[in-house]
Amino acid sequence: MSAVLDLARVSVALPLGGFLSRARLPILMDVSLSVGRGESVALVGESGSGKTTLARAVMGLQAVSGGSIALDGQAVEGAAGHARLRRAAAMMFQDATASLSPRLTVGYLVTEPFRIHGVALPDPEGMARELLAKVGLPPAMARRYPHELSGGQARRVGVARALALKPRLVIADEPTAGLDVSVQAEVLNLMADLRAEMGLAYLIITHNLALVRHVADRVVVLYLGRVVEKGPTAQVFAAPAHPYTASLIAAEPRPDPRQRRMDLAIRGEVPSVLRRPSGCEFHTRCPMAREVCRVTAPDLAPVGAGRQARCHFADQRKDQQGEQHAVEHR
Template identity: 45%
Template sequence: MNEPLLRARDVRKYFPVRSGFLQRTVAHARAVDGIDLDIRPGETLGLVGESGSGKSTLGRILVGLMTPSAGELSFEGREIAGLGGSDLRRSRRQLQFIFQDPNGSLDPRMRVGEIIGEGLHAQGAERDVRNKLVNEMLDKVGLRREAAQRYPHELSGGQRQRIGIARALVLQPKLVVADEPVSALDVSIQSQVLNLLVELKRELNLTYVFVSHNLAAVNYVSDRIAVMYLGKFVELASTEQLRRAPLHPYTRALFSAVPEPIPGRRRQSVVLKGEPPNPIDPPSGCRFRTRCPLARDVCAEREPGLTPRPGDANDHLVACHFA
């Protein structure tokens, strides 16, 4: 087995909640609360969950856009959680991020060529090298080279997202976190961008973390899927295992909401009651117990660990007393 490309141990991210005239910290919102994760070279790991589950925050932590409040984070065996200055700049070549909103993530005052080459400029690449790599990346993402002289507002939403992809990949990274990369696009364009990401992964030997609430998209691109709820993983398994036999009640509810592609076939619908709890004051024990149809007294007393169930393979983990 290959060593993990990126390893996270007990990673946490707490945001302070301030109140009063002096804005004192009175509590913390637990966006990410104790994540253990190994990302293997060449795989695509899907992160799914409801809005507010912490998946985007975790993605930003993995590439260094946010500093974790606690925990260990290593890339290729080297600690990266506390990097700064030149060390952080060098790590940027290996860890890149594709943003959800192609409009808000592109500077409207910069031309497309400058946007894509901005990272190369920060890394000290000469102008001729930058121009060459920008043109090659425009070819790879399916845009004409003339687009380098245009501004983002002159392009369509799908073309702007391709620019965001090109900007992330021009540095030839090893790990790319894609945060809802198709949610802001028209349905007719989403499949094109998903296919582009799959092709580029194969061509450039990339490793992806694909963050989304769209399970159909996650199923299509991912090798493994991690299901998040209120800052924690509740299930982690291969895409085929989750599709065939989801174990956690929350995972079952998510998969039951995916439309059935075969006409006439129906799947049993699981409707969750209530809203996710407040991350400032999460429930004791299992955080899903306030909405879980299987909840018992033990769920409030003891938090279930992310472990394999008896008889299951070690690579199918679930955090539930009654899975």
Template identity: 65%
Template sequence: MTVLLSIRDLDVDLGRGGWFADAAPLNILSGVSLDLMPGETLGLVGESGSGKTTLARAVLGLQPVSGGRLWFDGAELTRPADFRAIRRRAALMFQDATASLSPRMTVGEAVTEPFAIHRIAVRNRHDKAAELLAEVGLPPEMAARYPHELSGGQARRVGVARALALKPALVIADEPTAGLDVSVQADILNLMADLKERHGLSYLIITHNLALVRHVADRIAVLYLGRLVETGPTRAIFADPRHPYTRSLIAAEPKPDPRKRRADLAIRGEIPSILRRPAGCEFHTRCPLAREICRVEPPALGDIGRGRSARCHFAETMTEGGRHELEHR
């Protein structure tokens, strides 16, 4: 099966600007490699500032890359024209659904705007808007409303309808349930799952919500300070995380039973500044299991079998039993 999206050794650097215009650029993403198969849902997780949204923007050509290569459906993306072409087949759902809609445009105009941008003729835009709104469970009269007249859930559904307009193969969803009530979150996730089956979509879901990726993602990729620290099938990672950062993120999930909370795996301190990246393993300043080697030698992203990889010196022994063994060394 052809890989839909392939990312190899992707680097993104940003200039500092202002008084620091002559200083070395900031490295935001470094050596990121990922594959996304047709019909697959990949969850991209990590704390704020880990580079998740920057990676999504780079995939769509909205953020210049400093190194690495990108392929979409077998075609390499190198020129601006290549990225303009991919935007017909890859859509973006923004984190703030209401703010992503122009207050001067009606819902009907917003969901059919992609046709105008890509100069695709539509016989009747009013009928097309009604068709797209019906796909996401909204009545046709919603097309006459403006963004300020929508609830959070309705605005999110409008965002999904606009993303579906050009029948994309890939949808990149940035925090698709942010700011929604729990019941509305469930409705949106069920809608996305239904559309995936109906249209054969692939999803790249960017989120902090581990409960969300556990529910919808086939595989997970974990970013820390712009580095990929663990990837693998969702079920395997939740059952047996092999990087301390992943383990701490999972342990931090709210649990009603206090006896099941894991304070010993809590992440210490704040995420370091990218201006002063720690030497060695960049997570060692916060890792509850750090050893001397972690402070001086950066680990490589290694294959640990069964479609999994982890960037940790102790990934091979990072099982539940291995964790206790490591703590007593």
């Protein structure tokens, strides 16, 4: 599958002590991932793991300090490169209502990308109605203002605006945040229908593992700005190779609380990026840490076809989790 988006060892470091300071604080470190044509990739991890920072870096809203970004095999460099990327990619922001200017009508907002990119529209009102119809909103919605929308309607307007220039890639930051369960299902079904109709590729940022199971072909797990595991969603959920991934899955809410694996529960708080632990950065919270984990940082290594994990004992964990998964589903 050819890649629409390809990140190679992307790093982001922010000034420490003010914008004039030379000291830098690493937020993202050597992140590599790809999104194929028509593919849905989920980026998961706790708050503070760097998910939104990565999305902002892809869109050129945050400067990268290392690595490379490529769109359709061509490097994204400088203002011209990011202008090309923003024409081919669109972003759905986490707070859909806050991303809409309260002074502009919905019709103006959904056609705003055309104005930004200098695309003349012979019939802006007709285009607004067409975009709203694509996401299941009535034409009358074009005359409303953002404060008159429900959360689900604001989310659909955000989708319509993202689709205006017919992008090949959509970056969706928590696309179901703050929505009722029924509305979440509507938004996810809409995204799935648009993916099938338009051949869209998605990079979905989320905490919601149920959403990941439902919509993602592959999953990438971030911890303290590093990729700790990635691979096909079904395989990762069936047999997680990294203890952090296993802990996230074990903490997922289930109807029967007796099925939760409390032995895999994550202990403590996420360490500060100002004081990164030595060795494996997860060892301070890992229920299975050994001495080598405290001393030596593991590499992101293959653990099967299309899968990688950053753990000294990834192969052993994958086998153990696979056996446990089989027992639980007998």
